Amino acid sequence: MSSTTTIHAGYAPAGPHFPVAVPVHQTTAYEFPSYADAREMFALTKPGFTYSRTGNPTVAVLEQRVAELEGGTAAVALASGQSAVALALLALLGRGDAERAGADGHDGGPRTVVAARQLYGGTLDLLTDTFADFGYRVDFVDHQDLDAWRAAITPRTRAVLLESITNPLAELADVPAIAEIAHAAGVPVVVDNTLATPVLYRPLEHGADIVVHSATKFLGGHGSALAGVVVDGGRFDFAADPAKWQQLAAPKARYAAGSGAGASLVERYASCPFAALVRSKYLHDLGPALAPDAAASILRSIETLNLRVARHGANARAVAAHLAGHPAVARVHHPAVLAGTDPESTTARIAARDYPRGAGSVFAFDLAVDPDRDPDAVGRFIDALGLFKLVANLGDTRSLVAHPAAMTHCRMTREQRAAAGIAETTVRVSIGLEEPEDLVADLDQALLTVDAARAGDLDPQEGRVAS
Ligand SMILES: Cc1ncc(COP(=O)(O)O)c(C=O)c1O
Missing domain, CATH: 3.40.640.10 (Type I PLP-dependent aspartate aminotransferase-like (Major domain))
Incomplete structure (x- = not known):
């Protein structure tokens, strides 16, 4: 274009x-x-x-x-x-x-x-x-x-x-x-x-x-x-x-x-x-x-659309690749990650065929926690984020985060969400134009709360990482 x-x-x-x-x-x-x-x-x-x-x-x-x-x-x-x-x-x-x-x-x-x-x-x-x-x-x-x-x-x-x-x-x-x-x-x-x-x-x-x-x-x-x-x-x-x-x-x-x-x-x-x-x-x-x-x-x-979308996409690929290797993340739903993990999936095939410039900067990932054992994990993670803003929007210069199960998809039952591939621990991000290393650092420090919970070090009464 x-x-x-x-x-x-x-x-x-x-x-x-x-x-x-x-x-x-x-x-x-x-x-x-x-x-x-x-x-x-x-x-x-x-x-x-x-x-x-x-x-x-x-x-x-x-x-x-x-x-x-x-x-x-x-x-x-x-x-x-x-x-x-x-x-x-x-x-x-x-x-x-x-x-x-x-x-x-x-x-x-x-x-x-x-x-x-x-x-x-x-x-x-x-x-x-x-x-x-x-x-x-x-x-x-x-x-x-x-x-x-x-x-x-x-x-x-x-x-x-x-x-x-x-x-x-x-x-x-x-x-x-x-x-x-x-x-x-x-x-x-x-x-x-x-x-x-x-x-x-x-x-x-x-x-x-x-x-x-x-x-x-x-x-x-x-x-x-x-x-x-x-x-x-x-x-x-x-x-x-x-x-x-x-x-x-x-x-x-x-x-x-x-x-x-x-x-x-x-x-x-x-x-x-x-x-x-x-x-x-x-x-x-x-x-x-x-x-x-x-x-x-x-x-x-729109005058800067080409530049912005390219940078959004490059940042998103960097963040998605980092998350895909993080122990506190169970799954990353980004076509660039799928190209490696499930290249025969429809999304990966269509991305390779029809999206030569990448498939965007809005994607989701699932935290590696059991929501029944630790129902507050997503909230703790989101509240620990600093750069990522909790906002019901996407496509902004700023990086944004949302929790579909509690926000955009809250009117569906848990079973309907599961049928649509949305887990209770699915987090959506819209990656902005900040420096990618700053975004990764922000996610990493917030994921510490999830890591700790998985390892069982979280004090459930206090709602914070036990020191
Ligand atoms: C894919 C998509 N279509 C349509 C809309 C509705 O647009 P608006 O919020 O500008 O009314 C949104 C809003 O989030 C959207 O994400």
Whole structure:
């Protein structure tokens, strides 16, 4: 991925002042040059900014830049990654009520999303709770089980959803193989590329149709702004089945004003009908707009994305290798470690095939303790850390730590967590940009509490290492 794109895409300084950095257009609305212009812009027959809920010049630079970085045709920036995931899926699902059974194999049940079981907890909440309220059905599959994807996709399925690198275990799935299965059933593939970023992986080049991001993480990178992005790959052929994709392929009354009367979004926006739908209907109607100052903050960070992600990755590999040799650590869930310990695993194979620049800096490791004998070990370890901050975030310049069983995955039962490969002693880290030897030293001194516990030297009454 090109650093030239991270620095220049979507913006060229313009008169009268030619500001070299992208200006923050702190405005809610825009004066129309004339009444005729206003009428055409509202009819979507003339491009232009009407109101900052659906478009803003600063936000538009971010949209153009991320679209180019991902190799898509257009993007829509939103207030958070959560809204990006939600709007992308809502736009594909359309109506929530059941359709009539028909000759196309539709059995009259609700529309479905087939999703990887290994998803960010907030996405799981959206799918299992809010989408259920809306009347959609979500079927979960193990992301590496191709037969499970094949079995779960039906004529009612409108979207396939997975993460390129999963959280917290940094597992990888075979996106091209999943895309082949989905495409054979006429279903587009949505990939959440938050942990990988386009520096490490560009899902559209591997068969995905739509990419979503929490730009709050590595794209922003400094833990100072929330944002999300939906990228339209522009290749999925919604017009091939107009009955299935009515929201894109059929004329809509709400777009009937002006000279484009009667045209469908596919006809009007041939290269990016999906992004047009997300913006003109879902962003417009539901309103999760990105503020221009947040967009400018993310843009500033994207300029250094290539450098940062490379350093995050190098630090993570150094830390993961050190942990893998530590007696207080039972297992390290990082693709670089798996390449040595389990090279035939799906994650190691996909990493070798599709991730030439490494597979990220968010990973997990299991402490070598028995949680039933010593249930406080993870808490002691985390509280002993100094540089690593206990924070519900990732992709920051700072190194962060979290305990999935008590935090992101606390709503699952212990058995559900175990089925997802998450032990009670699993610790997640997001490796920052500090000096790697400082990170290793911090982990080592905190692991002393675990070492001591394993050796039975910990005074359980005192909760500290017996001297
Ligand atoms: C993979 C992934 N997708 C989406 C989200 C949601 O993004 P946001 O917190 O920006 O709403 C997160 C947040 O942690 C995430 O990790």
